[in-house]
Amino acid sequence: MSLYQDVTRKPWNTVGLPDGIDPKPTFNVSNEKLALVVFVIVASVLFSLLCVSYFIRMWFGGGDWLPIALPSMLWVNTGALVAASVAMQVAVVSSRKQGHGDKSKSPWFLVGGVLTLGFIIGQFTVWQQLTSQGYILQSNPANSFFYVLTGVHILHLVGGLWVWSRALLRQVRKDASHDISKSIELCAWYWHFLLIVWFALFYLVATN
Amino acid sequence: MAYVPLADQDDAHALHDPDSFITKYVWSQDHKVIAIQYGGIAIFVGLIALGLSILMRLQLGFPDTISWIDPAFYYQAVTMHGMIMVVYLLTALFLGGFGNYLIPLMCGTRDMVFPFLNMLSVWVYLLSVLILLASFFVPGGPTGAGWTLYAPQSITPGTPGSGYGILLMLVSLGVFIIAFTMGGLNYVTTILQARTRGLTLMRLPLSIWGIFTATVLGLFAFPALLVSAIMLTFDLMLGTSFFVPSMIHMGETLEHDGGSPILFQHLFWFFGHPEVYIVALPAFGLVSDVLSTHARKNIFGYRMMVWAIIAIGGLSFLVWAHHMYVSGMNPYFGFFFATTTLIIAVPTALKVYNWVLTLWQGNIRLNTPMLFAIGFIFTFVHGGLTGLFLGNVIIDVPLADTYFVVAHFHMVMGVSPVLVLYAALYHWYPKMTGKMFNETLGKIHFWCTFLGTYAIYLPMHYLGFLGVPRRYYEMGNTDFIPASAQALNANITIAAIFVAIAQLLFFINIFWSLKSGKPSGGNPWGATTLEWQTPDTPPKHGNWGEELPAVYRWAYDYSVPGAEKDFIPQNEPGEEYEKTFHHKGGES
Numbered sequence A: 001m002s003l004y005q006d007v008t009r010k011p012w013n014t015v016g017l018p019d020g021i022d023p024k025p026t027f028n029v030s031n032e033k034l035a036l037v038v039f040v041i042v043a044s045v046l047f048s049l050l051c052v053s054y055f056i057r058m059w060f061g062g063g064d065w066l067p068i069a070l071p072s073m074l075w076v077n078t079g080a081l082v083a084a085s086v087a088m089q090v091a092v093v094s095s096r097k098q099g100h101g102d103k104s105k106s107p108w109f110l111v112g113g114v115l116t117l118g119f120i121i122g123q124f125t126v127w128q129q130l131t132s133q134g135y136i137l138q139s140n141p142a143n144s145f146f147y148v149l150t151g152v153h154i155l156h157l158v159g160g161l162w163v164w165s166r167a168l169l170r171q172v173r174k175d176a177s178h179d180i181s182k183s184i185e186l187c188a189w190y191w192h193f194l195l196i197v198w199f200a201l202f203y204l205v206a207t208n
Numbered sequence B: 001m002a003y004v005p006l007a008d009q010d011d012a013h014a015l016h017d018p019d020s021f022i023t024k025y026v027w028s029q030d031h032k033v034i035a036i037q038y039g040g041i042a043i044f045v046g047l048i049a050l051g052l053s054i055l056m057r058l059q060l061g062f063p064d065t066i067s068w069i070d071p072a073f074y075y076q077a078v079t080m081h082g083m084i085m086v087v088y089l090l091t092a093l094f095l096g097g098f099g100n101y102l103i104p105l106m107c108g109t110r111d112m113v114f115p116f117l118n119m120l121s122v123w124v125y126l127l128s129v130l131i132l133l134a135s136f137f138v139p140g141g142p143t144g145a146g147w148t149l150y151a152p153q154s155i156t157p158g159t160p161g162s163g164y165g166i167l168l169m170l171v172s173l174g175v176f177i178i179a180f181t182m183g184g185l186n187y188v189t190t191i192l193q194a195r196t197r198g199l200t201l202m203r204l205p206l207s208i209w210g211i212f213t214a215t216v217l218g219l220f221a222f223p224a225l226l227v228s229a230i231m232l233t234f235d236l237m238l239g240t241s242f243f244v245p246s247m248i249h250m251g252e253t254l255e256h257d258g259g260s261p262i263l264f265q266h267l268f269w270f271f272g273h274p275e276v277y278i279v280a281l282p283a284f285g286l287v288s289d290v291l292s293t294h295a296r297k298n299i300f301g302y303r304m305m306v307w308a309i310i311a312i313g314g315l316s317f318l319v320w321a322h323h324m325y326v327s328g329m330n331p332y333f334g335f336f337f338a339t340t341t342l343i344i345a346v347p348t349a350l351k352v353y354n355w356v357l358t359l360w361q362g363n364i365r366l367n368t369p370m371l372f373a374i375g376f377i378f379t380f381v382h383g384g385l386t387g388l389f390l391g392n393v394i395i396d397v398p399l400a401d402t403y404f405v406v407a408h409f410h411m412v413m414g415v416s417p418v419l420v421l422y423a424a425l426y427h428w429y430p431k432m433t434g435k436m437f438n439e440t441l442g443k444i445h446f447w448c449t450f451l452g453t454y455a456i457y458l459p460m461h462y463l464g465f466l467g468v469p470r471r472y473y474e475m476g477n478t479d480f481i482p483a484s485a486q487a488l489n490a491n492i493t494i495a496a497i498f499v500a501i502a503q504l505l506f507f508i509n510i511f512w513s514l515k516s517g518k519p520s521g522g523n524p525w526g527a528t529t530l531e532w533q534t535p536d537t538p539p540k541h542g543n544w545g546e547e548l549p550a551v552y553r554w555a556y557d558y559s560v561p562g563a564e565k566d567f568i569p570q571n572e573p574g575e576e577y578e579k580t581f582h583h584k585g586g587e588s
Ligand code: HEM
Pocket: B148, B276, B277, B279, B280, B322, B323, B341, B342, B344, B345, B348, B383, B384, B385, B386, B387, B388, B389, B390, B391, B392, B396, B399, B400, B401, B405, B408, B409, B412, B413
């Protein structure tokens, strides 16, 4: 029964098993994927609120907003994150190809995580460059927001890497009880999401 | 840790039963144990918050009789009382406690879909509570900024606990939000994906709808609190100026410059208003089921109730600035938010009508849970009506920050949800323990609580009209307040102490009944929903024995014409009733 049918029917009028004897989930995806989608929505709310705060502070704050001169290193980092996302996607495709029997060897999953680590190190470098140029956290709200936004983004990546490392361990151990291709796919999804978030944040800090 | 979600397993034998005491009761992944852990922790901190409120009342009723209650402590008590009650007691008990207990049972599953995450959730929640309580023991004590934690006051020296106290509060909230998110992902996924066969969304009991919608609200609203907590922590620890404007403090210019205090208020209330419905919606749901069961009647307007819950949930994100009418915002803003505030009252009122109409001509059994549920209708109508007053800008301006507001939100968000909690605790107690509680003691508890809270909060409305400000340690030289207000305050304090002591009856009752209560049997109320149809009471690990139940009908088949009993359980097959059903038709 479709969601629409379900929510529009008169439940007091019906007796029986509308879907037959098989329980049907509301959405035709795995539980893990649904939970990930919900989490992605929650994280989007978090980032949106940070961006809204950014604008409110810029427009209605004390008029002390001084735009930041962004280091070109950020472009390199962006490249790394894009590459990480691509690697994750390649890992998904190849793990699908290998089918369910032999779910091991795609090195791309590893590559994706390592590139992400590179991105994070790159972001730390950007922080160092900025501080040494005098763009200190406290000195201006634009700086403060830059550090907070990138910091929260990094924290999300770190969370992702934690899941990634556990999936990787399982891959290495060839733990057959667990469907690794599923983990790989969920990681890829999450990585794409965080890439989009990064684009939005980068655009925000670069244009204001 | 390779775990396999229990809901993914069809076969009960595959369930790995926990065998040692530790895995059974401490590191348990069983939703029922987790629910009781959540509930126990929540009630424990709730009692601390209750104690704080009595200390506040002693100061207000009998100023300066207890020497160690100084202004700083008073503010700390106000703050901790408010925050604990709203977040750490009500939110945790409704969603972590009842959500965990009822979702798998009412949805006919063996457990939550991610039991390990669920276990993590309760331990992280405990951590947040410990961090919060730790603030009583740090230099400066807990924060005294009010539960709204308004910046810049909350982090400015001079406010009690403006150093470690507020820091621990913010950290604790952050940790709580993590715990809530882990639990919330579980509740949402379980309700959407794991319902047993035949259990369509529209056959769900309203408890589940309330818990589900409240969880979604929480998942959307808590990020606002998290954002404000992160930025406030930066302002506090690292000297940024997100919220703190340039200020002169004790003759010294502070380092901060240009921050926006109003931004903090917007963020806080964008969380804060949905938060009141995070508490209210599960209460709405639970009370609907209690009322329907003990009135032996189907809930009136089931679909209307579902849509009202959803509408209230959606609208609750559009009214937050009614808490900020006196913050100096643009009057057009005020107009907009007054309008949305009045609109949200429509679905709310609908629900009240439907509860009353559920009772209409019902075969009402006035037992303890039912008394609490009916009491809720009174207190909620009462608090809802004063909300309508406050929703109008011109009425709110003189009443803002007076005891009228305190009376409003205590009726609507203090007393009402607590009455529902008691209704629900008494109602599901036989299922949780297999024992019946003592009815007489329960009824005495109800009347003391119900009448007692009226004795507390009714006079507060009047104090508000007089202009008695909230959050004041003592009156000082406020000439416009007559001396009789003090007499009223003393009376309120006595009533408050009386009500607090009366709560002992509840604890005596549940602990005494645990040992000496009569066995209740599996379905003492003759209820239809799945949790009452478990093979064992209290339900065993895995809930359903060999086979998951199948659901053939909605949750409210009470007093169906032609049926032999006055209720038909949801899992009872029965084409034979279908005809009478069609003739009876729906009510909306
Ligand atoms: C008909 C529905 C309601 C309306 C129109 C309404 C309106 C209002 C308004 C305008 C205020 C701000 C008063 C002021 O600060 O000057 C307020 C405060 C409050 N309301 Fe309501 N309300 C309603 C229902 C509820 C419900 C259902 C709850 C909780 C379950 C609730 C909890 C609160 C709380 C906690 C506050 C005070 C917050 C604070 O300042 O510390 N309200 N309400």
